[in-house]
Structure formats: C-alpha cells, structure tokens
Amino acid sequence: MTSPTTWRRALAGAAAITTAALVLAGCTGTAGDQTIADKAPTELEGTVSFWHFFADREADVIQSVIDDFEAANPKVTVDVHSGQDDEKLQKAISAGTTVDLGMSYSTDIVGSFCNSGAFRDLGPYIDRDKVDLGQFTDTVKSYTEFDGVRCSMPVLTDVYALYYNEDLLNAAGFTEPPKTLSELEEMGLALTTYNDDGSIKTLGFNPLMGYYENSAAHLGPLASAQWLNDDGTSAVGSSDGWNELMEWQKAYVDEIGLDKLQAFTAGLGQEFSADNAFQTGQVALNLDGEYRTAFIDDQTPDLKYGTAPFPVVDSQPDLYGAGYITGNIAGISKGSKNPELAWALLKYLTTDTDAVVKLANGLKNVPSTHDALASPDLEVTPQFQVFLDIAANANTETTPPSPSGAGYQQSFGDYWDKYQQGQGGDLADGLKGVDKEINDALELVSGP
Amino acid sequence: MLAPALLGLAIFFVYPLIASVYYSFTRFDLVSDPEFIGFRNYEYLFTKDPKVATAALNTLWFVLIMVPVKLLFAFFVANLLVRSRRGNGVWRTLYYLPALVPPVASVVAFVFLFNPGTGPVNTILKALGIHGPLWFNDPNLSKPTLLLLSIWVMGDVMIILLAGLLDVPRELYEAAGLDGANAAQKLRYVTLPTITPVLVFSLVTGIIAALQFFTEAAVASTVASGKAVVGEGTGSQLGYPNNSLLTYTQWLYVRGFGNYQLGYASALAVILFIVAAAFLVVLLRRVKAFTPEEATA
Numbered sequence: 001m002t003s004p005t006t007w008r009r010a011l012a013g014a015a016a017i018t019t020a021a022l023v024l025a026g027c028t029g030t031a032g033d034q035t036i037a038d039k040a041p042t043e044l045e046g047t048v049s050f051w052h053f054f055a056d057r058e059a060d061v062i063q064s065v066i067d068d069f070e071a072a073n074p075k076v077t078v079d080v081h082s083g084q085d086d087e088k089l090q091k092a093i094s095a096g097t098t099v100d101l102g103m104s105y106s107t108d109i110v111g112s113f114c115n116s117g118a119f120r121d122l123g124p125y126i127d128r129d130k131v132d133l134g135q136f137t138d139t140v141k142s143y144t145e146f147d148g149v150r151c152s153m154p155v156l157t158d159v160y161a162l163y164y165n166e167d168l169l170n171a172a173g174f175t176e177p178p179k180t181l182s183e184l185e186e187m188g189l190a191l192t193t194y195n196d197d198g199s200i201k202t203l204g205f206n207p208l209m210g211y212y213e214n215s216a217a218h219l220g221p222l223a224s225a226q227w228l229n230d231d232g233t234s235a236v237g238s239s240d241g242w243n244e245l246m247e248w249q250k251a252y253v254d255e256i257g258l259d260k261l262q263a264f265t266a267g268l269g270q271e272f273s274a275d276n277a278f279q280t281g282q283v284a285l286n287l288d289g290e291y292r293t294a295f296i297d298d299q300t301p302d303l304k305y306g307t308a309p310f311p312v313v314d315s316q317p318d319l320y321g322a323g324y325i326t327g328n329i330a331g332i333s334k335g336s337k338n339p340e341l342a343w344a345l346l347k348y349l350t351t352d353t354d355a356v357v358k359l360a361n362g363l364k365n366v367p368s369t370h371d372a373l374a375s376p377d378l379e380v381t382p383q384f385q386v387f388l389d390i391a392a393n394a395n396t397e398t399t400p401p402s403p404s405g406a407g408y409q410q411s412f413g414d415y416w417d418k419y420q421q422g423q424g425g426d427l428a429d430g431l432k433g434v435d436k437e438i439n440d441a442l443e444l445v446s447g448p
Numbered sequence: 449m450l451a452p453a454l455l456g457l458a459i460f461f462v463y464p465l466i467a468s469v470y471y472s473f474t475r476f477d478l479v480s481d482p483e484f485i486g487f488r489n490y491e492y493l494f495t496k497d498p499k500v501a502t503a504a505l506n507t508l509w510f511v512l513i514m515v516p517v518k519l520l521f522a523f524f525v526a527n528l529l530v531r532s533r534r535g536n537g538v539w540r541t542l543y544y545l546p547a548l549v550p551p552v553a554s555v556v557a558f559v560f561l562f563n564p565g566t567g568p569v570n571t572i573l574k575a576l577g578i579h580g581p582l583w584f585n586d587p588n589l590s591k592p593t594l595l596l597l598s599i600w601v602m603g604d605v606m607i608i609l610l611a612g613l614l615d616v617p618r619e620l621y622e623a624a625g626l627d628g629a630n631a632a633q634k635l636r637y638v639t640l641p642t643i644t645p646v647l648v649f650s651l652v653t654g655i656i657a658a659l660q661f662f663t664e665a666a667v668a669s670t671v672a673s674g675k676a677v678v679g680e681g682t683g684s685q686l687g688y689p690n691n692s693l694l695t696y697t698q699w700l701y702v703r704g705f706g707n708y709q710l711g712y713a714s715a716l717a718v719i720l721f722i723v724a725a726a727f728l729v730v731l732l733r734r735v736k737a738f739t740p741e742e743a744t745a
Binding site: 087090091093094112113115116117118197199210211212259262263264265266267268270271334404405407411414417418421423437440441444445447 | 475477478479480488489492496498499563564565566574579582584585586587672673674675688690691705706707708709712
C-alpha cells in the first residue's frame, strides 16, 4: 500500500517538473540588445556569423565577395554557413544559435520574420548611416519590409521570363516567341511530338502546375492577378486574373492529356541538373528565372536559346513585358551577438556597387540597385537584358509579405493542383473556398 | 539506482509533453514569446484546418493497411523460413537484407524503378503490351506503391516473428498432430497463441511507427515531384501528388517549421498523442481478450 508521504512526494515532484517545464517552455531565444551606437564604428573588428542557402558553384560566388569584405576589413572574420534553408535558419535563430546575418532565398519569410522579430528592425541603422533606399525600386522595397518595419535588405533579384529553344522554333517555322497565352498554346502544341504508342516524345510547353518553375506566383503578374487585399485578407476569389489563368491552363492540360503530361514530366531530369528538360531539348519553351542563363553557360554552352517576356492573358495584351520579380533577402538576427558587424556586412552585400555587380555577374541574378544596374562592369548578354527590362517594367509584380509566410500561396497552389486534375469543382466556389482557408489561417497567426 | 532513468524520463518525455500541452494553448512562432489564446488552436484544428483531415486519413490508411499487410507478409515469409531445410542462413539473409538499406536510399531506388516515363517497371510492362500506371505520380496509387516498398523492407518484422516461431515447442505440434489437428488448426491453436506476445509487440511498434510515418512518404513526394528544393526547406514539397502522401506528422512539421506555427503544431502533437494512446489501449485490451490464459482468468 502506498503511504500518504509517498503520494505527497510524488505530487511535489510532479508539481516541480510541471513548474520547471512551464518556465522552460516560456524561454525562447534571447533577444539581443536593440539599441545601437550613435555612430558607425570607424574600424570593424571581430567575427560575424553569416548563414545563407547557396551551395556548390553559387556558394563559391558568395565566398568570393566575402573574401573581398574580409580583405577590406582585415580584423574581421566572417564565419560562413552555406546550404542553410529557411527552416534551418528559423530554428537556429529561435534556439539562440549564433546567427548574426541570415539570408533567405525568398521574400516569403519577410512577413513572418519581421512580425516575429526574428530579423531586427533595420530602421535605426539605415537612419544613422543615411542609407539611400531610393537606390532600390519600389517593388523591391515593398517585399523587404512588412507593416512599416524594414527588417531585411534585398540581395539581388530574381525575374521570370520565357526561355525558347531557337533551333526547335526555327525548325517548326516560328520566327519569334509568343506574346499571348493563346499564341503560347498554339506554338506549344505545334512543337509537341509523340511516340508511336501515343506517349509524349518532346513537349512544346509543359502546362502542368508544379513542373519546375510553373507556379501561381510566377504566373499571376501575367494576368494582373492579386493575392491579398490591403488589410491582408485574401483577394484570390475576387481577382479576375486567376480565373482566366486557371481556365487557360486547365484547357491546355486537357488538350494534351493529364496522364501523358504526368508520365512525361516524371521522366524528366532534375531542375538544377544538366538534365534540365529545357537544356536537353525535351521541352522547347520554359518558364524560368534569369539564373538559368548561368546554368546553361556552365552545363550546356552549345544550346542556342533566346529569352522573352512570358506571354500574357489575351484580355490584357498591354501587360506584355511584365513578369514576376522576387529576390534573396538578408537580415540581422534577433540574437545577433555582433549586430554592428552584421550590419556592416549586410550594407556591403546590398549597397556596395562593386559587391552587388560581382554577385550579379557570378550568380547571374538581376542587381537590386540602380547604380549596379547601370554599372559598365555588369555583364549583360542579349538573353540577360530581357530580365533587366522586365525588372524595370511598371507592371512587374511580386508576392506580398504576410505573417503566414508563403501559407497563402500553398493554399492556392493546392487548389490549383486539384483543379488541373479535374477535382476542383466549380472554379468560382473553389476560389471562394481558398479565400476562406487563407483568411482562417491568417486569423490563427495574427488574429486578436 | 533509478534516478538516472527517471531523470531521462523527466527531461526527454515529461518535459516535452508538458511543454507541448502548454504551447498548444498559445500562438507561438519559435522566436517571439508564446501568447495564450485558449482553445483557438484546437478550434482551428477541428473546424477549419483544410488539410488535417486528409493527413489524418492518409495516416489511418498506413495504420490499417500497411501495418497488417507488412505483418502478414513477414509472418508468411517467417513460416516459410521455419520450414526451410537447406540454406537457412542464405534465405534469412536475403529476406532481411532490404531492411538494412537506409530508408532514403530505398525510397529513391523505388521512385526510380517505378518512374512512369523511364523506370524499368513500366519499361517491362510496356514490352509485355501493358500500359503502365503513374505509380508515385498518381494520387490513387502513390500509397499502394509505398506499400510495396514496405513489404520489400519487412525483414525487421520477419526476423522477430521468425525468432518467435522457432521458440514454439515442437512437442505441441506433435501432440496436436496426434489429436488429428490439420495445418490450419495447428496454426490457430498452437502457433498463434504461443507467439501472441511477439505478434502484439510487432503490431504495437508497427502502429506507433505508422502513426509517426514521415521519412519514406516525404522522400517519395520530394523525388517523384521532380522539383528542386532551393532554400525553402523540405516542408514545401511534402504531400505530392495532390496531398496523397501527406501524413499527419508531415502536416505537423509543415505547420510548425514551414509556417512557423509551433503553437498550432503542438496542438496537432497533443491530439496525435491522445489518438496513439487510445489506439494502444484498445489494441491491448482486445489482445488480452483473445489470449486464452487471460480470457479464462
């Protein structure tokens, strides 16, 4: 039989564990000192930890610019952690791991990181050092801040356009790329060839959502389709552009056949390998970012290809020339032990024209500052010039920051995936359902 | 004597459990302080989450289909190996070997084998005049294809059942034979009651593993989608095709680490804990009822 003393001890032990657990549960990564010095230090000294997502050849490009920074600041050591994706970055910051400067591949985390404070408010540093934000375009400025808090700076931009295989187009009698989605479909179907058993041999254009860079985010600006209202709620169900895009895409998939497209797509090489379907000639027309020019130079230099703005919806031909823009962003982590050094490195990577141009040339990304865009040192091929033009187009758009991160894009992407499989039901009702999903998720993250 | 064990239990079980329950009542993004929001995470989970039902049903499929099928195959193979008279070591090694292959490698190999465009399976089917299906790329076939993989790697369960079968006293079979029992009756009245503890162990560990099923489905989705993960993290690829491979724990991971909603992910974890506990309680009670000694006690 258990004695009362034993029970009391057990209860006391349980209470102690519970209390300790709740106290520990309330402990999160410690916030660093948010006050800054009146003046930027005249000489930089110490070690700064820099986390980024690049790997292989691209990591070498980043390292070359870091080497320049260290050479200019001999008492500074940059501790570089490459290959760190957003999830690892978030975990490292929350765990209090020494992350001074973090870089993300996408603008999707800006809303979340600004909102949560994972990245510090850069306003005080920008004001103190009189950094001219006018050197960035309005779109770039918009995707690096959230709710009035600038917690990140743009590190180059990515722009999306149409790649076309000149040999394949010429062989089929086409002399210029398509400008509307109808023209794209007509050309894509004409360029598609089949095996004797009816399966696809080569594809003109792959309309499947989820294939390589085919996504709602990258197509939206081609129909001026909107994601969010000013109050952060979903605009998907009320923006006509989505209807037009989705109906066109579904009809195109049905024209070829979903099963055939899925079987063909499953047999294609990985996107960032030399077996990329556009580089192997298996697909003649592809939606892709400007960085593909570097991969082609590196992996398939003999490929004869051209680039052009991606075709737009037939109802809005004036949009031709615009596209989707996003970019890498970087910010100083909440728990940074050396924020002054982190800021110095961030400022160098994002505003020093030589550094930005060197990064842009190495990564074949579009520079994010006006001075770098105008620099004579920027290597611009005819194919790359198209991306610079799209970046400068007034109708070029990005995906807006949200406290739910990319959650709203995932909700819509899931529905579009169902829709292309013929399981989406009535489109208008489906998009209203997406609105509800996005708004419910938003309320959970930031509701009262 | 027990202090180190209790300390480990407190640190690695009690604390995470209590912390999860606490976080499940908060809005918590890992970085800023948790904010108490009452039952809103649970309300969202049961009434608004667009994917939790899909993820739960997929997980249930693995529990109800994959676990029993894998157990049956393992039991079948173990029975064959018990009867084998020659080359026991070779056969046991051959059947056990796939279980030693790392899960990621085995899934990648299976996705390659079953690639609908270039994989050897469809190539062979095509040579036979059969139009091969999309396998991992078909929402209706992705789970059954993964089931084939789980059968291929059933060596871990098979080896436990084999040990159990080898422990069944031979004289029980001889006695049953003298009483006129046929093979099915020997299985029903001698083999199964004797190896019940081994079967229950395999079933319980199988169910727990299925409730936490993650790696194989995640790798299959990522590889079969053919889409590169650049910097967004693995969470962005889970569920392909059409959420048919999205399991409950994957959804928990996506919400927690992809969408930075640790409070909500904790609510999902608490529900999973309750469901797993309920599963095991019901299972163990049923098994007790079927065990002759317990039933007549």
